[in-house]
Amino acid sequence: xxxxxxxxxxxxxxxxxxxxxxxxxxxxxxxxxxxxxxxxxxxxxxxxxxxxxxxxxxxxxxxxxxxxxxxxxxxxxxxxxxxxxxxxxxxxxxxxxxxxxxxxxxxxxxxxxxxxxxxxxxxxxxxxx
Amino acid sequence: xxxxxxxxxxxxxxxxxxxxxxxxxxxxxxxxxxxxxxxxxxxxxxxxxxxxxxxxxxxxxxxxxxxxxxxxxxxxxxxxxxxxxxxxxxxxxxxxxxxxxxxxxxxxxxxxxxxxxxxxxxxxxxxxxxxxxxxxxxxxxxxxxxxxxxxxxxxxxxxxxxxxxxxxxxxxxxxxxxxxxxxxxxxxxxxxxxxxxxxxxxxxxxxxxxxxxxxxxxxxxxxxxxxxxxxxxxxxxxxxxxxxxxxxxxxxxxxxxxxxxxxxxxxxxxxxxxxxxxxxxxxxxxxxxxxxxxxxxxxxxxxxxxxxxxxxxxxxxxxxxxxxxxxxxxxxxxxxxxxxxxxxxxxxxxxxxxxxxxxxxxxxxxxxxxxxxxxxxxxxxxxxxxxxxxxxxxxxxxxxxxxxxxxxxxxxxxxxxxxxxxxxxxxxxxxxxxxxxxxxxxxxxxxxxxxxxxxxxxxxxxxxxxxxxxxxxxxxxxxxxxxxxxxxxxxxxxx
Numbered sequence: 116x117x118x119x120x121x122x123x124x125x126x127x128x129x130x131x132x133x134x135x136x137x138x139x140x141x142x143x144x145x146x147x148x149x150x151x152x153x154x155x156x157x158x159x160x161x162x163x164x165x166x167x168x169x170x171x172x173x174x175x176x177x178x179x180x181x182x183x184x185x186x187x188x189x190x191x192x193x194x195x196x197x198x199x200x201x202x203x204x205x206x207x208x209x210x211x212x213x214x215x216x217x218x219x220x221x222x223x224x225x226x227x228x229x230x231x232x233x234x235x236x237x238x239x240x241x242x243x244x
Numbered sequence: 245x246x247x248x249x250x251x252x253x254x255x256x257x258x259x260x261x262x263x264x265x266x267x268x269x270x271x272x273x274x275x276x277x278x279x280x281x282x283x284x285x286x287x288x289x290x291x292x293x294x295x296x297x298x299x300x301x302x303x304x305x306x307x308x309x310x311x312x313x314x315x316x317x318x319x320x321x322x323x324x325x326x327x328x329x330x331x332x333x334x335x336x337x338x339x340x341x342x343x344x345x346x347x348x349x350x351x352x353x354x355x356x357x358x359x360x361x362x363x364x365x366x367x368x369x370x371x372x373x374x375x376x377x378x379x380x381x382x383x384x385x386x387x388x389x390x391x392x393x394x395x396x397x398x399x400x401x402x403x404x405x406x407x408x409x410x411x412x413x414x415x416x417x418x419x420x421x422x423x424x425x426x427x428x429x430x431x432x433x434x435x436x437x438x439x440x441x442x443x444x445x446x447x448x449x450x451x452x453x454x455x456x457x458x459x460x461x462x463x464x465x466x467x468x469x470x471x472x473x474x475x476x477x478x479x480x481x482x483x484x485x486x487x488x489x490x491x492x493x494x495x496x497x498x499x500x501x502x503x504x505x506x507x508x509x510x511x512x513x514x515x516x517x518x519x520x521x522x523x524x525x526x527x528x529x530x531x532x533x534x535x536x537x538x539x540x541x542x543x544x545x546x547x548x549x550x551x552x553x554x555x556x557x558x559x560x561x562x563x564x565x566x567x568x569x570x571x572x573x574x575x576x577x578x579x580x581x582x583x584x585x586x587x588x589x590x591x592x593x594x595x596x597x598x599x600x601x602x603x604x605x606x607x608x609x610x611x612x613x614x615x616x617x618x619x620x621x622x623x624x625x626x627x628x629x630x631x632x633x634x635x636x637x638x639x640x641x642x643x644x645x646x647x648x649x650x651x652x653x654x655x656x657x658x659x660x661x662x663x664x665x666x667x668x669x670x671x672x673x674x675x676x677x678x679x680x681x682x683x684x685x686x687x688x689x690x691x692x693x694x695x696x697x698x699x700x701x702x703x704x705x706x707x708x709x710x711x712x713x714x715x716x717x718x719x720x721x722x723x724x725x726x727x728x729x730x731x732x733x734x735x736x737x738x739x
Contacts (some may be wrong), residue, residue: 148675150669150727151726151727151730151731153727153730153731154730154731174730176726176727176730177652177668177669178669178670178672179427180672201731202727202731242675
């Protein structure tokens with residue numbers, strides 16, 4: 116269900132780390148909880164993001180939610196397609212629905228993140244509550 | 245999603261087109277007398293840039309067509325006067341007609357805000373007495389009636405905190421807000437130049453003192469708290485919470501949106517709140533929503549009174565009333581004149597008609613009603629925070645979600661039973677939230693009807709979930725495609 120090559124946060128973001136570049140999005144669980152996404156607000160290339168600080172917002176028919184950055188770094192690229200097609204976040208959250216690419220300041224920050232298996236357990240536990 | 249609107253029938257009693265669609269060339273509501281002066285070219289006199297040639301699609305209709313169109317539309321309204329309006333967090337209570345009588349008294353309704361003080365003593369007294377009553381109810385020392393709604397009251401309150409702390413040398417950087425808060429709280433904080441730090445609720449749904457202890461640093465200006473919170477749960481540790489914030493040099497702001505649970509029973513001023521706002525259009529029975537305008541008075545302790553919006557109405561030693569505009573520390577004016585004056589008249593009428601005992605009884609009835617609803621639904625709907633609630637309760641769709649039916653679907657089906665939906669998907673800390681606030685305005689009979697409707701929907705979810713997923717079935721317009729409406733909004737009619 117959750118791709119093995121991604122790492123996950125407790126706030127339901129994922130990151131794909133490729134050398135010093137991290138690609139970030141929200142998880143399938145997050146998009147399901149949000150419902151139909153209608154607007155995505157992203158930072159600009161060159162902006163600085165800090166770990167656990169908001170990097171953008173996702174607005175659904177239910178709520179507006181912050182998306183927190185799993186890492187510190189500089190925004191290298193943003194997914195411009197989301198401007199006109201916010202539904203990509205619902206349809207393909209771990210792929211076409213990626214949000215930003217970050218040039219990582221410190222790769223060690225990703226060591227604290229969850230693996231796919233750990234995240235799946237985390238979501239299952241949270242739903243029991 | 246399939247567009248199901250085509251199933252709505254076009255007969256006038258079933259549906260109503262836009263007024264544009266009734267237009268016909270040359271139809272008019274007025275016959276002008278023939279011109280008895282030389283004609284003038286508007287285009288020449290105004291200049292081309294102010295003269296519009298193309299009033300494309302502007303409706304041409306007769307007077308009676310206009311009357312019938314809007315009269316028919318008016319019969320579609322669902323309001324507090326039609327039935328239970330259980331929208332949690334909104335306190336949709338009855339607006340007593342006596343309020344309207346008071347607000348329409350000639351001396352109150354027609355006075356001009358620029359009239360000299362000696363000529364408007366009655367109006368000034370209304371403002372003064374309203375502020376005085378609200379101060380007593382909240383246990384605070386001073387009140388400004390200026391803010392035009394709750395969110396503006398929040399902004400006013402946080403700006404006052406900022407002014408006070410800045411004068412002492414350090415405005416600080418952050419405001420703590422529990423994750424159950426109304427969305428307006430972080431917006432007010434951000435607009436005031438502060439950054440938001442979230443406090444996670446504990447398993448009881450309240451503020452965790454340990455987390456507050458960690459979060460409440462010397463950089464935090466204030467805690468912004470709603471009590472009872474949006475789960476309808478009273479923060480029983482409110483004194484400890486306020487003491488901790490004060491010990492670190494911060495202030496406590498209380499969002500008074502849920503005052504309907506406290507009026508006449510508990511005063512925020514006595515449990516440590518420094519500044520708060522009230523929603524007259526919730527707690528004090530002035531009209532809500534489109535019938536507004538709103539009113540969000542802000543109440544403060546003495547030490548914040550110098551920062552209140554200017555001007556302030558004062559009572560002189562001679563017993564007359566005056567407008568005090570010399571307030572050097574004031575954060576300034578937040579609304580023209582003295583706020584939405586008519587709302588102060590209505591609120592005062594409500595307060596005086598009830599008196600202290602009546603207000604207290606109102607609160608007890610509101611709390612009783614909410615607890616009655618939750619106890620009669622908790623066997624079929626999930627109750628995530630199972631403890632006595634105050635004026636509202638939060639259930640969840642967890643059991644129904646197993647059959648693919650979510651809170652929004654249940655709410656849509658409730659429309660078929662003739663009820664306004666409850667609040668869906670809020671507060672955010674409850675997945676699939678179903679938030680119900682019956683208020684004191686509902687009788688037991690009405691509550692029973694509402695409860696039976698929700699129980700019937702729960703049975704339908706078990707027997708035929710698709711039927712609920714496709715609700716409503718009895719409305720002129722069936723299920724709307726809310727996602728497309730938000731993604732690709734059509735903002736104007738075009739011919």
